[in-house]
């Protein structure tokens with residue numbers, strides 16, 4: 001068993017009378033493929049926001065590689081290797097994938113102030129960018145403005161931008177959401193091929209993706225951890241099936257992959 005790389009200890013988040021995170025103690029091992037699932041309103045987004053530092057917990061702590069990061073800003077956490085996927089904003093939409101990735105790679109390498117020099121001046125940056133374009137199946141569209149890319153390719157670029165920062169822990173929030181069926185294969189394949197030494201925490205409603213990807217699943221219900229375990233244990237768990245009653249996807253996914 002590898003060491004935990006990311007942990008929460010008795011995390012609690014209250015919004016007025018609502019407890020959106022109830023005493024959650026999560027442990028993500030180095031290199032894990034860890035999925036967080038739960039019905040709508042289970043508290044997945046609230047938990048991720050406390051991991052990234054967007055939300056401060058009411059009580060409890062977040063620990064990255066043994067270091068308490070509960071009080072650190074989102075940027076400081078990225079610097080320590082806790083990275084979530086970017087939403088491509090207006091600025092990035094006007095850049096090409098090559099330019100956007102060069103910006104991300106340069107910022108990791110501490111060269112951001114030199115980014116606006118013509119590309120190619122830093123051979124190391126160019127090599128990193130080329131590798132990411134290949135890895136994320138973006139090479140053919142590398143020099144088109146991002147806003148012209150098919151939706152699935154934009155989602156791939158979002159993951160590539162996060163990977164460009166060389167995370168220790170990568171938080172993937174619904175990478176396949178809204179992606180048309182024809183483009184989903186690319187997402188599944190690239191997510192499956194993420195570097196083995198990076199721990200990946202996936203939030204996803206698509207149970208086929210969850211069960212094809214995860215080696216460990218934590219189930220949240222009403223802000224609390226209902227259970228966790230290997231995918232086959234989760235798929236066979238009567239409590240989990242009860243929570244998903246009426247949602248046959250988990251039964252189907254467990255039967256297919258579990």
Ligand SMILES: Nc1ncnc2c1ncn2[C@@H]1O[C@H](COP(=O)(O)OP(=O)(O)OP(=O)(O)O)[C@@H](O)[C@H]1O
Nearest residue numbers: 015018019020038039040041042043044045046047
């Ligand atoms: N800023 C907020 N203020 C008040 N209540 C909130 C806030 N954010 C979330 N909540 C509440 O906390 C609970 C958990 O919400 P959260 O969005 O974390 O769930 P989720 O599992 O991500 O749901 P979904 O799968 O629908 O995105 C819900 O009851 C929600 O209404």
